[in-house]
Amino acid sequence: MNPFTNDPAARVTAIGEVGLIELIKAWLGPTTPKAPQGIGDDCAVLRPYPNGVLATTDGVVFGHHFDENATPEAAGEKLLKRNLSDIAAMGGSPRDALITLLLGPDVSLKFVEGFYRGLRACAEQNNICLAGGDITSTAPHFFAAYATLLGETTNPITRVGGQAGDSLWVTGTLGGSLLGHHLTFEPRISEGLFLSAYPGIKSLIDLTDGMAKDCHALFSPGIEAVFDISQIPISPAAYTQSQHTNKTPLEHAFCDGEDYELLFVLDSKADEVNLITQWKNAFKTPLNRIGWLSAISIPESPAELRRLDTGAPLPAWRGYEHLKNVIHTLQK
Ligand SMILES: [Mg+2]
Structure with a gap:
């Protein structure tokens, strides 16, 4: 209106x-x-x-x-x-x-x-x-x-604390939010409460500007993320949108803003199987283990995001950067 x-x-x-x-x-x-x-x-x-x-x-x-x-x-x-x-x-x-x-x-x-x-x-x-x-x-x-x-x-989970070897997880599906999700999304309040009480959750952030940008907030210096591309939960809307853009669904999943999903780091020693079991008992929201944190493998390379399958740096993808992106969200 x-x-x-x-x-x-x-x-x-x-x-x-x-x-x-x-x-x-x-x-x-x-x-x-x-x-x-x-x-x-x-x-x-x-x-x-x-x-x-x-x-x-x-x-x-x-x-x-x-x-x-x-x-x-x-x-x-x-x-x-x-x-x-x-x-x-x-x-x-x-x-x-x-x-x-x-x-x-x-x-x-x-x-x-x-x-x-x-x-x-x-x-x-x-x-x-x-x-x-x-x-x-x-x-x-x-x-x-x-x-x-x-x-x-009682137990605020900040963005800091992830170390090499820890795993990276994301709720829901990613990308294509402009097709409706940016209005209809459900904030992950219950999921956040669950995670704040689960042993081994080290750091947590909500994805608002695109995972390619927001995930950097979880890295300390000397750390990069390795993504298992096969586990990235690409939303149906990302596929639909990619038919009208020159971007792949994967790029939409990494770079589109307003997913409002939770990205978190789990301690390498935490019980992953138990996490998945408890999660499925509590929520319908999808949960995916999408990668892990690693010590920077090639010091001369600036890449902080890598693919697991090829080891290659992900393309120079960015999310939405406030004050820098000239074209506003709704006109993308
Ligand atoms: Mg936030």
């Missing part, structure tokens, strides 16, 4: 900030409790978290993270789900969120209402309290929203 309208009576400016906040409270229902726990005071007063606090922030911008082919509900859900994926990548559970809207004067109330319907549905599904936020006016023809999501964990 197009977020903008030419009808002055249907715009957010017809009711102003105070009126919009009242509507938002009504739209959110029980997902925003009475102030000061919910919307309505200078700050939200949150109940203390018994365990460690996780904090993340991420946004959606119209024309960049979604376009008019998306429903406002899907855009609202995507905002919270992007943040949920980061909480999953630390092995945490979500708790409270603050939502900031950046609205041009021509944004339609109908769009904002649908956006909040999506936020509410996702919040209800994940037990998130929408505790507050802010509304800022922008130039016309602009819609963006940011969420700050707080979560909790």
Whole structure:
């Protein structure tokens, strides 16, 4: 849906900030409790978290993270789900969120209402309290929203700690997200919680900018990754998309952004068979052992990603690099 309208009576400016906040409270229902726990005071007063606090922030911008082919509900859900994926990548559970809207004067109330319907549905599904936020006016023809999501964990799994010999695993399937997965994905919260408790999980990240780029966050200096290409879970959408691009399905799997899957490192001494058994008992989500970390084998070579079958460096594939990729995601 197009977020903008030419009808002055249907715009957010017809009711102003105070009126919009009242509507938002009504739209959110029980997902925003009475102030000061919910919307309505200078700050939200949150109940203390018994365990460690996780904090993340991420946004959606119209024309960049979604376009008019998306429903406002899907855009609202995507905002919270992007943040949920980061909480999953630390092995945490979500708790409270603050939502900031950046609205041009021509944004339609109908769009904002649908956006909040999506936020509410996702919040209800994940037990998130929408505790507050802010509304800022922008130039016309602009819609963006940011969420700050707080979560909790007893055992945060960071990106560091992988060593030569450790294995590399990924959830779900990869590539072709632009064909729909970037809106419909399920953040891997339960899977992240499972991994945070599984012995031998050393490091964990969610894949947002493409595995070819994101996996580097798991390497220490002197380490490279060897990928068993036959085990890379290429999504059906990556095959479909490759029919319309000059890229192979494998390149889509490595380089497309917005997979929102979990990539993790398992200690070389950990019980892999038990991991697979427990995983299959708990989840339908696919899990694949896609390679391992290795000490850099050819010091003069700059390659940090290699193929197992040939030993050759993977091509100079990159994921999505913010501030550098000129063509934005939805126009790729
Ligand atoms: Mg992340």
